[in-house]
């Protein structure tokens with residue numbers, strides 16, 4: 551029987567055998583031990599933004615009762631309970647002039663995001679969110695409460711920094727934040743007719759920008775719904791997003807080539823309080839059924855733009871709501887200061903595709919469109935994947951291909967040590 555769980559993606563029908571909502575780490579440990587004794591798997595659930603496949607059987611463990619944020623403003627640090635969303639951390643940090651390295655959508659869960667590495671719209675300037683984690687508190691697959699940090703269980707800590715599937719249930723994380731009040735940020739929306747000119751210029755511009763410039767570009771097919779503001783409603787548009795760390799005049803000068811390439815339909819780029827960082831991508835907030843896929847790209851140039859538009863551009867009847875390319879590089883490309891498992895440091899761009907929210911198209915047209923796009927962009931693909939951007943439409947082998955063999959072997963070793971019976975879903 552399918553079970554309603556608090557998930558953003560409504561496509562998979564979940565059917566856990568039971569649902570538990572522990573209020574303390576000790577209750578988490580008791581739930582894990584009980585599941586292990588019953589030979590069942592535990593599925594930890596944060597804010598529900600990452601479940602692309604159905605949960606079948608086992609115990610759905612909702613972490614929401616562990617949520618909470620304590621900010622140590624003097625140390626620019628926060629302790630964040632599992633089940634907390636980035637919106638809660640952003641709100642707690644902003645009055646102190648601090649910002650966490652949250653993702654594009656504030657409703658995403660902190661722990662799931664950190665476990666995947668955490669690609670922030672501030673990432674080129676400050677690095678991966680996992681680079682700013684001090685420690686995790688975790689109930690391991692054997693039901694033990696452990697603190698993982700650089701000095702305590704360092705093998706486990708390295709695996710949790712980007713290894714995606716934890717060999718346990720994380721109950722809290724301690725993170726560093728950056729001193730930041732505002733960015734020069736927002737979005738420029740261009741008409742579909744300007745797609746090649748805008749994306750071509752964006753590809754060249756984004757490749758040469760300094761680390762202060764964080765940017766992505768997306769081809770959006772926006773629904774004809776009241777939730778979409780005019781004049782964007784029901785249109786296909788190119789959405790260039792920026793979050794520039796610097797003052798307004800510097801930001802304006804850096805962004806000028808994009809503003810000049812065509813006349814934007816809507817231009818929201820201005821000084822933006824960092825508490826409103828979600829406005830940069832303006833991701834949808836309402837749960838919906840979608841299929842997704844992602845890939846990392848070694849480069850993205852004018853030929854890649856043409857290939858992308860040929861496969862999924864405005865002239866093509868493609869059931870794809872979002873085709874997004876994010877610029878990586880900058881501090882995201884820096885080697886880590888300690889062992890970790892973050893995937894994507896060596897990629898120049900990340901591609902992410904979200905289907906139209908129309909389940910009738912999921913069996914044939916959506917996979918065909920995504921497959922066509924993947925084939926068209928294959929010459930630019932790095933062959934690796936960022937785990938936070940692997941979706942149901944990726945090949946089952948994509949997650950394995952996220953990491954080099956040496957890192958994958960390390961992750962498997964850590965799993966064998968901390969969850970030898972495979973109690974935690976992975």
Ligand SMILES: Cc1cc2nc3c(=O)[nH]c(=O)nc-3n(C[C@H](O)[C@H](O)[C@H](O)COP(=O)(O)OP(=O)(O)OC[C@H]3O[C@@H](n4cnc5c(N)ncnc54)[C@H](O)[C@@H]3O)c2cc1C
Nearest residue numbers: 595596597598599600601632653654659662663669720938
């Ligand atoms: C609209 C949208 C925008 C996004 N933007 C970004 C972005 O900008 N950058 C980025 O890096 N990612 C982004 N993501 C991906 C997102 O970071 C991952 O899907 C993340 O795993 C979501 O975490 P969650 O708690 O919301 O999801 P959940 O579905 O609750 O969990 C996702 C995964 O994390 C595991 N997990 C969650 N909590 C725990 C825990 N306490 N202990 C152990 N395992 C746990 C779950 O078992 C599951 O495997 C986005 C996703 C969406 C839907």
